[in-house]
Amino acid sequence: MRILLSNDDGVHSPGLVALYEGLKSLGNLEVVAPDRDHSGASNALTLNRPLTVEEHPSGFRSIDGTPTDCVHLAVNGLFPESFDRVVSGINTHANLGDDIIYSGTVAAATEGRHLGLPAIAVSLVSEGQNHFETAARVVRMLLESERPLSLGPRSILNVNVPDVPWEELAGFRVTRLGNRERAESAVPMTCPRGKERYWIGAAGKGGDAGPGTDFHAVAQGYVSLTPVHIDMTRHEALVSLRTWADSLPDVHGGGV
Structure with a gap:
């Protein structure tokens, strides 16, 4: 098995190292990750400048770009051999519900999917214990399953792992995305030069967080195992939207 590993926390993230250590005996692993933290980068792709690739003593490669850049370059230029799948993580915080819209971890996985590869995004729902080895073991179990997982086209698996020792995991649940309440207010501050600046407020608590x-x-x-479909069309709304659109004036009617 030939696997591409990436993340959004940067090439030196302990979660990425733990993922590599947990999976390295499965086959041929290549690591291509951002050279710094790109949390919240979503699916940004760098198009206004060339990108620099650096190889580290560990064998990991870093790119001065986004998580999407890393996967795109790895699959479409850095390596002559193809990959069997992409695994992104282990993110140092949760990627639950609305988080996936902003997540660079999920974006790295979706870029792999866009390029035709099965992909998994994995995050540790951190409680400060940093049990990355638990999350790495979860991913290994998923990859070693006797029944290959197929989610269909343009889909990825979003995995969130409680921050507990392996022995304390309750098991696996297939889930849907919940959603968060409104984010907290921006936090104003004053920089050393006396100018006002703002920190983005913390994410809201789980609003839709039920069973x-x-x-x-x-x-x-x-x-939590959540299948995520990259097609963002709200298919259930198409019929009502067509009915509404049919009531609009004719763009060519009545004008001069």
Whole structure:
């Protein structure tokens, strides 16, 4: 098995190192990750300048770009051999519900999927214990399953792991994305030159966090497995939207 590993926390992240150590005996692993923390980068792709690749003594490669850049270059230029799949993580914080819209971890996985590779995004729902080895063991179990997982086209698996020792995991639950309440207010501050600056406020708590959601599963000690479809079309709204659009004036009617 030939696996590409990436993340959004940077090439020196302990989560990435733990993932590599946990999977390295499965086959041929290549690591291509940002040279610094790019949390919240979403699917940004760098198009206004060339990118620099650096190889580290560990064998890991870093790129002065986004998580999406890393996967795109790795699959489409850095290596002559193809990959079997992409694994992104282990993120140092949760990627639950709305988080996936902003997440560079999820973006790295979706870029792999865009390029035709099965992909997993994995995050540790951190409680400050940093049990990255638990999350790495979860990913290994998923990859070693006797029944290959197929989610269909343009889909990835989003995995969130409670921050507990392996022995304390309650098991696995298949979940849907929940959603968060409104984010906290921006935090003003004054820089050393006397100018006002702002920190983005903290993410809101789980608003839709009941049974069946990823929020609820991890709160109960379960690993959350959520299939995420990259097609963002709200298919259920197409019929009502067509009816509404049919009531609009004719763009060519009545004008001069």
